[in-house]
Amino acid sequence: MSIADIRTDYTQADLSETDTDADPIVQFSKWFAEALRAEVPEPNAMGVSTVGENGRPSSRILLIKDFDQRGFTWFTNYESRKGLELDKNPYAALLFHWIALEREVRIEGRVEKVSAEESEQYFQSRPIKSRLSAIASAQSTLIADRPALEAQYAQAEAQYGETTPRPQHWGGYRLKPEYIEFWQGRRSRLHDRIAYTLEKDGQWKRQRLQP
Template sequence: MIEGDLAADPVTQFTLWFADAVAAGLPEPNAVVLATSSAGGRPSARTVLLKGFDQRGFVFYTNYESRKGRDLAENPRACLMFPWHQIRRQVRVEGQVVRLPREDSAAYFHSRPYGSRIGAWASRQSAVVASREELDARYVELADRWPEDPPMPDFWGGFRVIPTEVEFWQGQTDRMHDRLRYRRTAVGWVLERLAP
Protein backbone atom coordinates (compact mmCIF):
# COMPACT_ATOMS: atom_id res chain seq x y z
CA MET A 1 0.00 0.00 0.00
CA ILE A 2 1.46 3.33 -1.00
CA GLU A 3 0.35 6.84 -0.21
CA GLY A 4 -0.81 7.52 -3.77
CA ASP A 5 -3.29 4.64 -3.53
CA LEU A 6 -5.25 6.26 -0.69
CA ALA A 7 -8.11 8.75 -0.90
CA ALA A 8 -7.59 12.40 0.00
CA ASP A 9 -9.51 12.04 3.27
CA PRO A 10 -9.87 9.21 5.80
CA VAL A 11 -13.66 8.83 5.66
CA THR A 12 -13.57 8.23 1.91
CA GLN A 13 -10.77 5.72 2.44
CA PHE A 14 -12.68 4.05 5.27
CA THR A 15 -15.72 3.76 2.98
CA LEU A 16 -13.60 1.83 0.46
CA TRP A 17 -12.08 -0.49 3.06
CA PHE A 18 -15.42 -1.05 4.78
CA ALA A 19 -16.89 -2.09 1.41
CA ASP A 20 -13.96 -4.52 1.00
CA ALA A 21 -14.66 -6.00 4.46
CA VAL A 22 -18.34 -6.48 3.57
CA ALA A 23 -17.48 -7.98 0.16
CA ALA A 24 -15.03 -10.41 1.84
CA GLY A 25 -17.93 -11.78 3.89
CA LEU A 26 -16.45 -10.86 7.25
CA PRO A 27 -18.87 -11.58 10.11
CA GLU A 28 -20.10 -8.23 11.45
CA PRO A 29 -17.59 -5.96 9.71
CA ASN A 30 -19.14 -3.09 11.70
CA ALA A 31 -18.00 -4.65 15.00
CA VAL A 32 -15.46 -2.26 16.50
CA VAL A 33 -13.44 -2.17 19.69
CA LEU A 34 -14.21 1.06 21.57
CA ALA A 35 -11.58 2.24 24.07
CA THR A 36 -12.42 4.90 26.64
CA SER A 37 -10.82 6.23 29.79
CA SER A 38 -12.24 7.68 32.98
CA ALA A 39 -11.26 11.16 34.15
CA GLY A 40 -8.73 9.44 36.41
CA GLY A 41 -7.14 7.59 33.48
CA ARG A 42 -8.61 4.13 34.09
CA PRO A 43 -8.87 2.54 30.62
CA SER A 44 -11.62 0.25 29.37
CA ALA A 45 -12.32 -1.43 26.04
CA ARG A 46 -15.27 -3.34 24.64
CA THR A 47 -16.83 -4.25 21.30
CA VAL A 48 -19.73 -2.18 20.01
CA LEU A 49 -21.43 -1.98 16.62
CA LEU A 50 -20.81 0.93 14.29
CA LYS A 51 -24.22 2.16 13.18
CA GLY A 52 -23.19 4.87 10.74
CA PHE A 53 -20.37 7.02 9.49
CA ASP A 54 -19.90 10.04 7.28
CA GLN A 55 -17.66 13.10 7.10
CA ARG A 56 -18.91 14.16 10.55
CA GLY A 57 -17.65 10.98 12.23
CA PHE A 58 -18.40 7.45 13.40
CA VAL A 59 -21.65 6.65 15.27
CA PHE A 60 -22.59 4.06 17.89
CA TYR A 61 -25.42 3.82 20.46
CA THR A 62 -25.44 2.83 24.11
CA ASN A 63 -26.79 3.36 27.59
CA TYR A 64 -25.41 6.70 28.80
CA GLU A 65 -25.22 5.28 32.36
CA SER A 66 -23.00 2.36 31.30
CA ARG A 67 -19.29 2.41 32.03
CA LYS A 68 -18.53 3.70 28.53
CA GLY A 69 -21.20 6.35 28.88
CA ARG A 70 -19.78 7.50 32.21
CA ASP A 71 -16.23 7.47 30.84
CA LEU A 72 -17.27 9.61 27.87
CA ALA A 73 -19.11 12.06 30.13
CA GLU A 74 -15.90 12.51 32.16
CA ASN A 75 -13.40 12.29 29.31
CA PRO A 76 -14.99 12.82 25.87
CA ARG A 77 -12.23 11.19 23.82
CA ALA A 78 -12.15 7.66 22.43
CA CYS A 79 -10.37 5.27 20.14
CA LEU A 80 -12.09 2.86 17.75
CA MET A 81 -10.31 -0.16 16.28
CA PHE A 82 -11.73 -2.28 13.46
CA PRO A 83 -9.93 -5.68 13.56
CA TRP A 84 -10.44 -7.12 10.08
CA HIS A 85 -7.94 -9.97 10.57
CA GLN A 86 -9.23 -12.15 7.75
CA ILE A 87 -8.23 -9.54 5.16
CA ARG A 88 -5.06 -8.52 7.06
CA ARG A 89 -6.32 -5.01 7.75
CA GLN A 90 -7.23 -2.84 10.68
CA VAL A 91 -8.35 0.75 11.05
CA ARG A 92 -7.82 2.90 14.15
CA VAL A 93 -9.82 6.09 14.72
CA GLU A 94 -9.04 8.55 17.52
CA GLY A 95 -11.03 11.64 18.31
CA GLN A 96 -13.39 13.77 20.32
CA VAL A 97 -16.78 12.30 21.19
CA VAL A 98 -20.11 14.13 21.25
CA ARG A 99 -23.64 12.96 21.99
CA LEU A 100 -26.00 12.83 19.06
CA PRO A 101 -29.05 15.10 19.10
CA ARG A 102 -31.99 13.37 20.80
CA GLU A 103 -34.03 13.32 17.58
CA ASP A 104 -31.24 11.40 15.78
CA SER A 105 -31.05 8.85 18.60
CA ALA A 106 -34.86 8.50 18.63
CA ALA A 107 -34.98 7.84 14.89
CA TYR A 108 -32.49 5.00 15.28
CA PHE A 109 -34.09 3.67 18.50
CA HIS A 110 -37.49 3.29 16.82
CA SER A 111 -35.92 1.44 13.87
CA ARG A 112 -34.58 -1.29 16.19
CA PRO A 113 -36.38 -4.61 16.72
CA TYR A 114 -38.94 -4.59 19.52
CA GLY A 115 -36.85 -6.88 21.74
CA SER A 116 -33.84 -4.59 21.49
CA ARG A 117 -35.96 -1.59 22.49
CA ILE A 118 -37.32 -3.41 25.55
CA GLY A 119 -33.81 -4.62 26.32
CA ALA A 120 -32.54 -1.03 26.38
CA TRP A 121 -34.97 -0.39 29.23
CA ALA A 122 -34.49 -3.74 30.99
CA SER A 123 -30.70 -3.69 31.26
CA ARG A 124 -29.08 -1.22 33.63
CA GLN A 125 -25.92 -1.69 31.62
CA SER A 126 -22.72 -2.23 33.64
CA ALA A 127 -24.62 -2.44 36.97
CA VAL A 128 -24.29 -5.50 39.16
CA VAL A 129 -27.39 -7.74 39.11
CA ALA A 130 -28.28 -10.61 41.43
CA SER A 131 -29.17 -13.15 38.74
CA ARG A 132 -30.29 -13.84 35.19
CA GLU A 133 -33.78 -14.32 36.61
CA GLU A 134 -33.77 -10.70 37.79
CA LEU A 135 -32.95 -9.53 34.25
CA ASP A 136 -35.59 -11.75 32.70
CA ALA A 137 -38.26 -10.61 35.18
CA ARG A 138 -37.50 -6.96 34.43
CA TYR A 139 -37.72 -7.65 30.69
CA VAL A 140 -41.14 -9.32 31.08
CA GLU A 141 -42.39 -6.48 33.31
CA LEU A 142 -41.41 -3.86 30.72
CA ALA A 143 -42.77 -5.89 27.79
CA ASP A 144 -46.10 -6.03 29.66
CA ARG A 145 -45.97 -2.25 30.20
CA TRP A 146 -45.20 -1.54 26.51
CA PRO A 147 -46.57 -4.41 24.40
CA GLU A 148 -46.14 -2.49 21.14
CA ASP A 149 -43.89 0.57 21.04
CA PRO A 150 -41.68 1.41 24.02
CA PRO A 151 -40.47 5.02 24.19
CA MET A 152 -36.77 5.79 24.01
CA PRO A 153 -35.22 6.00 27.50
CA ASP A 154 -33.66 9.31 28.54
CA PHE A 155 -30.54 7.37 29.51
CA TRP A 156 -29.99 5.89 26.04
CA GLY A 157 -28.69 7.37 22.81
CA GLY A 158 -25.92 7.84 20.32
CA PHE A 159 -22.37 9.10 20.31
CA ARG A 160 -20.30 10.37 17.41
CA VAL A 161 -16.51 10.00 17.36
CA ILE A 162 -15.18 13.01 15.44
CA PRO A 163 -11.85 11.81 14.07
CA THR A 164 -8.59 13.67 14.65
CA GLU A 165 -6.43 10.71 13.54
CA VAL A 166 -7.27 7.69 11.39
CA GLU A 167 -4.70 4.97 10.76
CA PHE A 168 -4.97 2.32 8.04
CA TRP A 169 -2.89 -0.81 8.67
CA GLN A 170 -2.25 -3.40 5.96
CA GLY A 171 -0.46 -6.55 7.13
CA GLN A 172 2.51 -7.94 5.21
CA THR A 173 3.95 -11.47 5.49
CA ASP A 174 7.46 -10.15 6.25
CA ARG A 175 6.09 -8.09 9.17
CA MET A 176 6.96 -4.87 7.32
CA HIS A 177 3.36 -3.79 7.62
CA ASP A 178 2.03 -0.67 5.95
CA ARG A 179 0.74 1.94 8.39
CA LEU A 180 -0.63 5.13 6.90
CA ARG A 181 -2.13 7.72 9.22
CA TYR A 182 -4.32 10.70 8.41
CA ARG A 183 -3.87 13.48 10.98
CA ARG A 184 -6.23 16.46 11.13
CA THR A 185 -4.52 19.86 11.08
CA ALA A 186 -5.78 23.43 10.91
CA VAL A 187 -5.53 23.28 7.11
CA GLY A 188 -6.94 19.79 6.55
CA TRP A 189 -5.78 16.18 6.60
CA VAL A 190 -2.08 15.27 6.46
CA LEU A 191 -1.14 11.73 5.41
CA GLU A 192 1.91 10.19 7.11
CA ARG A 193 3.61 6.80 6.97
CA LEU A 194 4.43 5.18 10.31
CA ALA A 195 7.10 2.55 10.89
CA PRO A 196 5.57 -0.92 11.39
Protein backbone atom coordinates in the same frame (compact mmCIF):
# COMPACT_ATOMS: atom_id res chain seq x y z
CA MET B 1 2.74 -25.55 20.52
CA SER B 2 3.31 -22.63 22.89
CA ILE B 3 1.45 -19.35 22.59
CA ALA B 4 4.71 -17.67 21.62
CA ASP B 5 4.90 -19.90 18.53
CA ILE B 6 1.50 -18.86 17.17
CA ARG B 7 2.03 -16.51 14.23
CA THR B 8 0.72 -15.76 10.76
CA ASP B 9 2.58 -14.20 7.86
CA TYR B 10 0.34 -11.71 6.05
CA THR B 11 0.46 -11.94 2.27
CA GLN B 12 -2.84 -10.71 0.79
CA ALA B 13 -2.17 -7.10 -0.12
CA ASP B 14 -0.04 -4.00 0.26
CA LEU B 15 -0.85 -0.36 0.97
CA SER B 16 0.97 2.67 -0.40
CA GLU B 17 0.40 6.38 -0.24
CA THR B 18 -0.78 6.32 -3.87
CA ASP B 19 -3.33 3.59 -3.03
CA THR B 20 -5.11 5.70 -0.44
CA ASP B 21 -7.51 8.59 -0.90
CA ALA B 22 -6.52 12.03 0.33
CA ASP B 23 -9.68 11.96 2.47
CA PRO B 24 -9.54 9.24 5.17
CA ILE B 25 -13.34 9.01 5.37
CA VAL B 26 -13.44 8.15 1.68
CA GLN B 27 -10.65 5.63 2.26
CA PHE B 28 -12.53 4.08 5.20
CA SER B 29 -15.66 3.83 3.05
CA LYS B 30 -13.65 1.98 0.40
CA TRP B 31 -12.22 -0.50 2.91
CA PHE B 32 -15.59 -0.97 4.62
CA ALA B 33 -17.21 -1.79 1.28
CA GLU B 34 -14.44 -4.31 0.59
CA ALA B 35 -15.04 -5.92 3.99
CA LEU B 36 -18.74 -6.22 3.14
CA ARG B 37 -17.99 -7.81 -0.23
CA ALA B 38 -15.56 -10.22 1.41
CA GLU B 39 -18.31 -11.19 3.87
CA VAL B 40 -16.10 -10.51 6.86
CA PRO B 41 -18.02 -11.54 10.01
CA GLU B 42 -19.62 -8.45 11.57
CA PRO B 43 -17.55 -5.88 9.63
CA ASN B 44 -19.34 -3.17 11.63
CA ALA B 45 -17.92 -4.44 14.94
CA MET B 46 -15.35 -2.14 16.53
CA GLY B 47 -13.43 -1.85 19.74
CA VAL B 48 -14.27 1.33 21.67
CA SER B 49 -11.80 2.50 24.31
CA THR B 50 -12.53 5.17 26.89
CA VAL B 51 -10.59 6.45 29.90
CA GLY B 52 -11.92 6.77 33.44
CA GLU B 53 -11.25 9.47 36.02
CA ASN B 54 -8.47 7.27 37.40
CA GLY B 55 -6.64 7.49 34.07
CA ARG B 56 -7.15 3.82 33.29
CA PRO B 57 -8.55 2.75 29.90
CA SER B 58 -11.38 0.31 29.33
CA SER B 59 -12.43 -1.32 26.05
CA ARG B 60 -15.44 -3.16 24.67
CA ILE B 61 -16.86 -4.21 21.29
CA LEU B 62 -19.75 -2.19 19.85
CA LEU B 63 -21.40 -1.94 16.43
CA ILE B 64 -21.01 1.16 14.32
CA LYS B 65 -24.34 2.36 12.94
CA ASP B 66 -23.27 5.18 10.62
CA PHE B 67 -20.24 7.07 9.37
CA ASP B 68 -19.83 10.14 7.18
CA GLN B 69 -17.88 13.39 7.13
CA ARG B 70 -19.34 14.27 10.53
CA GLY B 71 -17.77 11.21 12.18
CA PHE B 72 -18.46 7.67 13.38
CA THR B 73 -21.74 6.96 15.17
CA TRP B 74 -22.92 4.29 17.61
CA PHE B 75 -25.75 3.98 20.16
CA THR B 76 -25.70 2.82 23.76
CA ASN B 77 -26.78 3.51 27.34
CA TYR B 78 -25.52 6.92 28.48
CA GLU B 79 -25.35 5.64 32.07
CA SER B 80 -23.13 2.65 31.23
CA ARG B 81 -19.47 2.66 32.21
CA LYS B 82 -18.41 3.99 28.83
CA GLY B 83 -21.10 6.66 28.96
CA LEU B 84 -20.05 7.86 32.39
CA GLU B 85 -16.40 7.88 31.33
CA LEU B 86 -17.22 9.90 28.21
CA ASP B 87 -19.07 12.43 30.36
CA LYS B 88 -15.82 13.12 32.21
CA ASN B 89 -13.37 12.64 29.35
CA PRO B 90 -15.02 13.04 25.91
CA TYR B 91 -12.25 11.37 23.94
CA ALA B 92 -12.20 7.80 22.66
CA ALA B 93 -10.38 5.43 20.33
CA LEU B 94 -12.02 3.02 17.87
CA LEU B 95 -10.48 -0.10 16.36
CA PHE B 96 -11.77 -2.11 13.41
CA HIS B 97 -10.05 -5.48 12.86
CA TRP B 98 -10.88 -7.25 9.61
CA ILE B 99 -8.66 -10.30 10.03
CA ALA B 100 -9.93 -11.98 6.83
CA LEU B 101 -8.46 -9.04 4.89
CA GLU B 102 -5.43 -8.69 7.19
CA ARG B 103 -6.46 -5.10 7.93
CA GLU B 104 -7.03 -2.76 10.85
CA VAL B 105 -8.27 0.81 11.12
CA ARG B 106 -7.54 2.92 14.20
CA ILE B 107 -9.57 6.09 14.82
CA GLU B 108 -9.12 8.65 17.61
CA GLY B 109 -11.03 11.81 18.40
CA ARG B 110 -13.51 13.75 20.47
CA VAL B 111 -16.94 12.26 21.18
CA GLU B 112 -20.25 14.10 21.41
CA LYS B 113 -23.86 12.99 21.76
CA VAL B 114 -26.02 13.00 18.65
CA SER B 115 -29.32 14.87 18.67
CA ALA B 116 -32.34 13.49 20.50
CA GLU B 117 -34.13 13.30 17.14
CA GLU B 118 -31.40 11.13 15.64
CA SER B 119 -31.39 8.87 18.70
CA GLU B 120 -35.17 8.56 18.59
CA GLN B 121 -35.20 7.68 14.91
CA TYR B 122 -32.65 4.93 15.33
CA PHE B 123 -34.19 3.56 18.54
CA GLN B 124 -37.59 3.09 16.91
CA SER B 125 -35.96 1.34 13.94
CA ARG B 126 -34.53 -1.39 16.17
CA PRO B 127 -36.20 -4.80 16.61
CA ILE B 128 -38.79 -4.74 19.39
CA LYS B 129 -36.82 -7.11 21.61
CA SER B 130 -33.72 -4.90 21.35
CA ARG B 131 -35.81 -1.88 22.35
CA LEU B 132 -37.22 -3.74 25.34
CA SER B 133 -33.74 -4.85 26.37
CA ALA B 134 -32.55 -1.23 26.34
CA ILE B 135 -35.47 -0.30 28.60
CA ALA B 136 -35.04 -3.28 30.93
CA SER B 137 -31.28 -3.23 31.47
CA ALA B 138 -29.49 -0.74 33.70
CA GLN B 139 -26.30 -1.40 31.79
CA SER B 140 -23.05 -1.91 33.75
CA THR B 141 -24.77 -2.00 37.17
CA LEU B 142 -24.81 -5.06 39.42
CA ILE B 143 -27.66 -7.56 39.37
CA ALA B 144 -28.24 -10.66 41.51
CA ASP B 145 -28.52 -13.28 38.76
CA ARG B 146 -29.83 -14.09 35.27
CA PRO B 147 -33.43 -14.73 36.44
CA ALA B 148 -33.52 -11.23 37.92
CA LEU B 149 -32.44 -9.78 34.57
CA GLU B 150 -35.07 -11.79 32.71
CA ALA B 151 -37.69 -10.62 35.21
CA GLN B 152 -36.82 -7.01 34.43
CA TYR B 153 -37.25 -7.76 30.72
CA ALA B 154 -40.60 -9.44 31.31
CA GLN B 155 -41.75 -6.44 33.32
CA ALA B 156 -40.78 -4.06 30.52
CA GLU B 157 -42.51 -6.27 27.96
CA ALA B 158 -45.71 -6.37 30.02
CA GLN B 159 -45.65 -2.63 30.60
CA TYR B 160 -44.88 -1.40 27.09
CA GLY B 161 -45.69 -4.19 24.61
CA GLU B 162 -45.04 -2.90 21.09
CA THR B 163 -45.11 0.75 22.19
CA THR B 164 -41.61 1.38 23.46
CA PRO B 165 -40.56 4.93 24.35
CA ARG B 166 -36.84 5.64 24.07
CA PRO B 167 -35.31 5.88 27.54
CA GLN B 168 -33.76 9.27 28.20
CA HIS B 169 -30.56 7.51 29.21
CA TRP B 170 -30.21 5.81 25.81
CA GLY B 171 -28.91 7.42 22.63
CA GLY B 172 -26.10 7.96 20.18
CA TYR B 173 -22.53 9.13 20.26
CA ARG B 174 -20.50 10.46 17.37
CA LEU B 175 -16.70 10.42 17.35
CA LYS B 176 -15.27 13.30 15.33
CA PRO B 177 -11.95 11.91 14.08
CA GLU B 178 -8.67 13.72 14.57
CA TYR B 179 -6.46 10.74 13.72
CA ILE B 180 -7.14 7.77 11.42
CA GLU B 181 -4.65 5.02 10.66
CA PHE B 182 -4.95 2.26 8.05
CA TRP B 183 -2.91 -0.89 8.70
CA GLN B 184 -2.29 -3.59 6.13
CA GLY B 185 -0.51 -6.76 7.23
CA ARG B 186 2.62 -7.65 5.26
CA ARG B 187 5.24 -10.37 5.25
CA SER B 188 7.82 -10.62 8.04
CA ARG B 189 6.00 -8.02 10.14
CA LEU B 190 6.97 -5.20 7.75
CA HIS B 191 3.39 -3.98 7.79
CA ASP B 192 2.08 -0.95 5.90
CA ARG B 193 0.74 1.89 8.06
CA ILE B 194 -0.73 5.04 6.52
CA ALA B 195 -1.80 7.63 9.08
CA TYR B 196 -3.95 10.75 8.68
CA THR B 197 -3.77 13.62 11.17
CA LEU B 198 -6.29 16.48 11.14
CA GLU B 199 -4.46 19.81 10.92
CA LYS B 200 -5.63 23.08 12.46
CA ASP B 201 -6.80 24.32 9.06
CA GLY B 202 -9.16 21.36 8.76
CA GLN B 203 -7.05 19.54 6.19
CA TRP B 204 -5.81 15.97 6.58
CA LYS B 205 -2.06 15.28 6.59
CA ARG B 206 -1.17 11.80 5.26
CA GLN B 207 2.05 10.07 6.34
CA ARG B 208 3.61 6.60 6.44
CA LEU B 209 4.58 5.10 9.79
CA GLN B 210 7.16 2.43 10.39
CA PRO B 211 5.69 -0.88 11.51
